[in-house]
Amino acid sequence: MSKKTPAINSSSTADIAFLLLCYFLMTTTMGTQMGLSRRLPPMPDKDQKVEDQKVNQRNIIIVRINSSDRIFAGSEPIELSQLKDKVKIFLSNPTGDPSLPEKEEIDIKGFGKYAVSKGVISLQNDRGTSYQAYIAVQNELVKAVNELRNEFTMAHFGKRYESISEDQQDIVKKAVPQNISEAEPKNVGKK
Numbered sequence: 001m002s003k004k005t006p007a008i009n010s011s012s013t014a015d016i017a018f019l020l021l022c023y024f025l026m027t028t029t030m031g032t033q034m035g036l037s038r039r040l041p042p043m044p045d046k047d048q049k050v051e052d053q054k055v056n057q058r059n060i061i062i063v064r065i066n067s068s069d070r071i072f073a074g075s076e077p078i079e080l081s082q083l084k085d086k087v088k089i090f091l092s093n094p095t096g097d098p099s100l101p102e103k104e105e106i107d108i109k110g111f112g113k114y115a116v117s118k119g120v121i122s123l124q125n126d127r128g129t130s131y132q133a134y135i136a137v138q139n140e141l142v143k144a145v146n147e148l149r150n151e152f153t154m155a156h157f158g159k160r161y162e163s164i165s166e167d168q169q170d171i172v173k174k175a176v177p178q179n180i181s182e183a184e185p186k187n188v189g190k191k
Contacts, residue, residue, distance in 0.1 A: 059101040059118045061090045065137055067128030080136055087144035091119040091176075111156075111171045124183040145178045152176050 063083070064072040071078050073086050093100040101119035108114055121141055125134055146161070149172050153161045157168055164172070 056102065056118070058099055060120050060122050061087065062122045062124060063087075063137065063141070065123075065125040065129045065133055067126040069130050069133035071133075071137060080140060083137065083140040084144045084147070087121060087141060088148055091117050091121075091144065092148060093117060093119075106174070108171055108174045110167060111175070114175050116175060116177065120179040120181055122181045122183060125185050127185045129185070141180055142178070145176065145180075149173075149176045 061073060066072070071080060071083060073083060078086060090100055093103065101117050103115035103117055105113050105115050123137065123141065125137075149161045152175055153159060153164055153168075153172055157164050161169065161172060
């Protein structure tokens, strides 16, 4: 007489696996996506005439990243750690240097007249530039603008930028604009 081995009932295994999957999907946190926060300008009207805007060459600093991830500010190579300070000096033009950006006195609602830099940062990268180098340069450029905004805020409101009201933040954004122009990637070269 042969003994029969009892079989394990596996009819509910799929249900248990599905419940476990649902549990882990609901309780697991996903990593936040890293990206660049940029507000694009509004779309122009179809009937609006497009005008070429002439920008004085002294008002532009061209930051290039080549395919070897080397950084150039203007025509000279620069280390990533020096980029923020160079951009801050360029945008603020503290000594009134005629080779650095001009300033235009504008009337800022709720603040009054203030000399605003016409400086524009033009970022150009090579098709072979690594994403890490591109993001690192972007971060340094934004950090330079943020530090200038904090300096302005401390001087005029006595607080850090994050601590002031939205109306005051709008004033600071007009006084210290973030003008970063990004060109389409091209072959910059391996200088």
